[in-house]
Amino acid sequence: MSALSALSALSALSALSALVLAAAALAGCGSGDSAGSTSPRPAAVRLPPRHAGFDYQIGGAYPPPAGVRIVSRDRADSPAPGLYNICYVNAFQAQPQELSSWPADLLLRDAHGAVVVDEDWDEALLDLRTPARRERVARRVNGWIDTCADKGFDAVEPDNYDSYTRSRRLLTAADASAFMRLLTRHAHARHLAVGQKNTAELAGQRARDGLDFAVAEECGQYDECGVYAQAFDDRVVDVEYTDSGLRRALDRWGARLSIVRRDRDVSTPDSPDYVREDH
Numbered sequence: 619m620s621a622l623s624a625l626s627a628l629s630a631l632s633a634l635s636a637l638v639l640a641a642a643a644l645a646g647c648g649s650g651d652s653a654g655s656t657s658p659r660p661a662a663v664r665l666p667p668r669h670a671g672f673d674y675q676i677g678g679a680y681p682p683p684a685g686v687r688i689v690s691r692d693r694a695d696s697p698a699p700g701l702y703n704i705c706y707v708n709a710f711q712a713q714p715q716e717l718s719s720w721p722a723d724l725l726l727r728d729a730h731g732a733v734v735v736d737e738d739w740d741e742a743l744l745d746l747r748t749p750a751r752r753e754r755v756a757r758r759v760n761g762w763i764d765t766c767a768d769k770g771f772d773a774v775e776p777d778n779y780d781s782y783t784r785s786r787r788l789l790t791a792a793d794a795s796a797f798m799r800l801l802t803r804h805a806h807a808r809h810l811a812v813g814q815k816n817t818a819e820l821a822g823q824r825a826r827d828g829l830d831f832a833v834a835e836e837c838g839q840y841d842e843c844g845v846y847a848q849a850f851d852d853r854v855v856d857v858e859y860t861d862s863g864l865r866r867a868l869d870r871w872g873a874r875l876s877i878v879r880r881d882r883d884v885s886t887p888d889s890p891d892y893v894r895e896d897h
Contacts, residue, residue: 677884705766709776802828821849838867
C-alpha cells in the first residue's frame, strides 16, 4: 500500500470512529434518571383526536355511547374496538387491594415509620425519593404498561402524578418528574402515547417529561382547562363530576376539548349512581 493510500485509509477510519462516537453520545442523551433528560416520542405513537366524544370508564367497561371516539379504561379491561383507547394505570400510589403485594420498603413512610396514605382513596403513596427506588417501582409499573400495549391500547394514563402534593413534603415535584420519565420512555418504546393526569403545575414541562396529551379531572370546576389546552395544543380529555363544572368546561372549552361528566365512582350503566353527560 502506498503512503498516500495508507493516509486515505487512516482518515476514513478516523471519520468512521467519530461518527460511531457521536451516535453513541446521541443515544445516551435522555437516558438515566437525571433532571435534564427528555423522552422523545417515536413516530409510531398515535395521539388522541382533538375535540372528540369521550367516555371515562375506569370504574368498569361497557359499550361506549354513540358519538364516543375516545375511551379510558382500567388496565384490567380490554380496549373498545375501533376507538382511541387510553389505559388507566395507578402509577404513583398503591391500590388498596394490591397493597400487600408491594415490598414494604417501596411504600412511603414518615419519620415514625408509618405509611403515608392518600386518605381520599385509602391508597398508600409509593416511595420515589431515590433513583434506585424509582427504578424498582418503574419495573413493576412498566410491566403493567406492557400489558396495556399487548392488549392493543393506544395510550396510557399514569394516575396520581400529583401524589407528591399529598406526601407531607416527603416527595418533591422533581421526584415525580424523574419517575414519570422512566414511564414515558418505556411507554413510547411500546408505541403508546402518555397522558398527563392532572397536575397543572407541571404542564409547562410536559415535553421534558415526555407527555403527549392531558387527562384532566374537573379542569372546568377549578379553571385549569386553559393551562392544559395551551401546554398540549388542545389534546385534552376532561372529566367533570358536577353540573357546575360541566357547564363551566363546556361554556369556555366545549368547542375545543373533549369533555364529559361522570359520577365520582365512574360506575357502569347498571348502577343507580351512574351519570354521564357531555352536552
